[in-house]
Amino acid sequence: MSLFVTRRLPERVMARARAMGAEIHDSDEVLPDAERARLLGAYDAILCTLGDTFPADMFEGSVKTRVIANFGVGYNHIDADAAKAAGVIVTNTPGVLTDATADLAMTLMLMTLRRAAEGERLVRAGDWTGWTPTQMLGQGITGKTLGIVGFGRIGQAMARKAHHGFGMEIVYYNRSEKQVDFPARRLPTVEDVAQEADVVAIHAPGGADTRHLFGAAAIAAMKPTGVLINTARGDVVDETALIAALEEHRIAGAGLDVYEHEPTVPDRLRALDNAVLLPHLGSATLEVREAMGMMALDNIEAVLAGRPAPNPV
Missing domain, CATH: 3.40.50.720 (NAD(P)-binding Rossmann-like Domain)
Known part of the structure; x- marks a missing residue:
């Protein structure tokens, strides 16, 4: 051998x-x-x-x-x-690696909604001047709606943690119906998930069949307060369309562990305060x-x- x-x-x-x-x-x-x-x-x-x-x-x-x-x-x-x-x-x-990746998706969701990466950079730069009532206001998570795109092992694990841990409602897009031990509604399209969810998490596999599955139309359907999380594969999301939406503040933020042309991360994306960027730590x-x-x-x-x-x- x-x-x-x-x-x-x-x-x-x-x-x-x-x-x-x-x-x-x-x-x-x-x-x-x-x-x-x-x-x-x-x-x-x-x-x-x-x-x-x-x-x-x-x-x-x-x-x-x-x-x-x-x-x-x-x-x-x-x-x-x-x-x-x-x-x-x-x-x-x-x-x-199911739970480890789902845990990291939860981490990105919390960091993005609560603007944790921005706050950490502020403190490290020595620019924090003290607490104020309106400083760096983010969004709460409890009771919000989580939309999962790709409801396999990892998607279900994140949904379970979000539902039982934070009382989140779960909607999902998947090619087939899934039977799970918590409330979850399957929606017919990714655009439907994008429109209804406060947070959308990508858990679909990569490959030709799913390239840009979450594309410009889905991004446009998201709420202005919506957040996109991706710990799956970068090419499932249209990265160019996502960057434009973040730059124009058409959505509130994104938490990314993967990138369309990894390990290259576009300068425009790295420049954004409303994007939390990690170096593919899902199973780390x-x-x-x-x-x-x-x-x-x-x-x-x-x-x-x-x-x-x-x-x-």
């Missing part, structure tokens, strides 16, 4: 990978396209992460790889159809990242042993 790990991972995961005989690119830098293409012809298994793209043309040559184990839930950086056609199984790591706890790595290695071990992958995409 030959295994290549494309990025530095938590030490416990790397120790297990080394024990499996893995070669590890012990770096935070993304390998060049040509090197990633070479891996497919040289290794039985590849453990890759977000940013390690494997487009269709990489599978056109001689492919030795039997499994690409993605370190993460979203796998739109891998052409899964092309991989399947080349006989490569693609796996991901669902479940283990040690416990979760270790669990993701172990699950990816479990997938690799199963496939190379001739067993079904526990988590095929």
Whole structure:
């Protein structure tokens, strides 16, 4: 068995990978396209992460790889159809990062509504002159309406926390009806969700089918006091339309952990006080990242042993 790990991972995961005989690119830098293409012809298994793209043309040559184990839930950086056609199984790591990502979405919602990032910058800059009755007034959260776009594991986890923790009403857009243990109404379009919700949270997967799912029309439908949260994939939101709405104060704010052309964050977006911007921290706890790595290695071990992958995409 030959295994290549494309990025530095938590030490416990790397120790297990080394024990499996893995070669590890012990770096935070993304390998060049040509090197990633070479891996497919040289290794039985590849453990890759977000940013390690494997487009269709990489599978056109001689492919030795039997499994690409993605370190993460979203796998739109891998052409899964092309991989399947080349006989490569693609796996991901669902479940283990559900609560961590939902927690971060809650963090962004609170930070944006209460203007916490602006306040933190004010204090650090030494510009705070003391408490005043009208300083940096934000919005409350209790009893407001949360709209979820993409009502899978993470969307449901955020909705549950918001409903039980803050008494929020839940509406959602999803391709199918979901049965949950709290009140939630499915609406027919993303525009309907945008129009009714005080906060809209994006939890839809990335990829061609969902690119700009929350586009200019949905952004235009939001309330002037509305807030958009995205911890899913940047390209689900039309970033240019969002920036324009924030600049023109047609919506109140946005809390973003992902970006359309990540890691590039537009200057116009970084200049906005009404945008809270984080560096893709959705699953960034040690416990979760270790669990993701172990699950990816479990997938690799199963496939190379001739067993079904526990988590095929």
